[in-house]
Amino acid sequence: MLNYIRAEAYKLLHRPYTYIALGVLLALEALYASMFAFHNSHSLVTPFGAAVVTLVEMGTIGFCICLLIGDIVFAGQYKNSTLKNEVSFGLSRAQIYLGKLIAQTLLSIAYLVVMMAFFIALCAVCLPMEAGTFYSAPEALVIVGYFLAAGLPLWVGAQAALCMCLFLVNGEMASSFFYVGIVFVLEAIFDVAGLLAGGPVGDVLLTICRYFPRNMLDGAKAVVGDWMYLGKAWLVGAFWVVVCTAIGLYGFRKKEIK
């Protein structure tokens, strides 16, 4: 497994796409931070704390970045028919599947660290530290820290869902649609169905809806510092990882490789 992850790391580090995608994301962050700097230059004071804390409103973007990460790591294995090179050497399907999932997770964390560090550093350089009536810098960092701690397992859970789609559905575009369907649309369906059904059935459906990663992450914004909720987020993330990986592994085990 270690060899597989080393090989994936080698591929990611030698693929221009990895750097281009990160560069584009960092450029968007720079644009976002420069917007606050522009505000400040026109007497609308947005201090460091206020700018950094807006990150918690962007949790959903993390689920979209999962798509990008999945695309970078999976690297068109079906389109380029490269899975046959791995299977024919005797690597187990589980090793291939889990290797990709781990590589996806590691790249996600690397992207997260770089993007957060870049944005916070940029805000620290460009924006005033005096908080005024806004969050102070330490307060803002605690909020963002809590949000990231709750978000990490949920994003990894979403990565597992994407990994399942990438392995079970031929074609990255189709996989992406399935992923969006599972992470976003299914949640909305449960929500609407719960509201329409009402009664105990509706309650069950609405409860299920609450345990979708995006909803859990949204909930974290309102409960900063709640360790119970944080634990629940990790459990929900773990549940998504286990279930999606089990389904993905089962389906991939018998899949014809072309």
Add this chain to the structure above:
Amino acid sequence: MNDNSAVMAAYGLKKAYGGCMALDGVNMQVRRGDVYGLVGRNGAGKTTLMRMATGQSEPTGGELELFGASGKNMRPQRCRTGAMIEIPSFSPFLTAHENLEYYRLQRGIPGKQAVDEVLELVDLADAGKKKFKAFSLGMKQRLGLALALMNHPDFLILDEPINGLDPKGVAEFRQILRSLNRERETTIFISSHILSELSNVATRYGFMEQGRILEEISAEALHDKCRTCLRMEVDDAAKAAAVLQTQLGTDKFEVLPNNVVQLYDCLDDPKRASYALAQNGVALLAMEQKGADLEAYFLNLIGGGRHA
């Protein structure tokens, strides 16, 4: 069932896609040291059989063995194989060197020089920095072969490996296969539509048609069957045999049923044989010069007229 000398063996192997039987009870053996040439028309099941051997596809019936192991135990044995099935596939955005380095790391092959060595072997040392997407078909074939050889396999599975190679490439490829088979004792399982080329390297053949192996035969036996001869139909085969021995001083003939004698001598002077038989009272009812190459043999085997 388990023959230790067999590197790969199939027993009643079946593969169905919907209602279509791609493999319909394949029985065959690739023995240690063989260069096994798999011959068959498009859609005969050659690639399906090779894909099964490499784990890309699962059989729907029968049994497949690799180095004596079957079922789940077969997977670890695949580390001892190298394979190139259909068109070689690599990441288009990586160079040839990077692609091979990726698989070297993945397979845990020690030594960075393994990549350079194998690129040198397939004559791609100068193209190592070129991206795979810019490769010609011939270069892709060479890179596919490089990957198959990188782990010094005991068993090499090659599906149409010389497609797209130029004449120089074909000659080099043949040389590589011969040296692998002779010097490293690599067993090779190869399919090709270029039967003349296959006949240059194969030591054993399997003829496949409609998902079945019609015949397995060694190159020597095939050579004997295909070699040019005078086929003579006489009234008394025993007497004719005696005449050939005493009058022409040859024992290079075979007596077949129905008073048929096949003579492998006097091919440049058939009159000598007919004269000797006539002189000794053997009636020669029919006489023809006969011979076949691999292609003719295969076409005859599957019923003639169709191309491999």
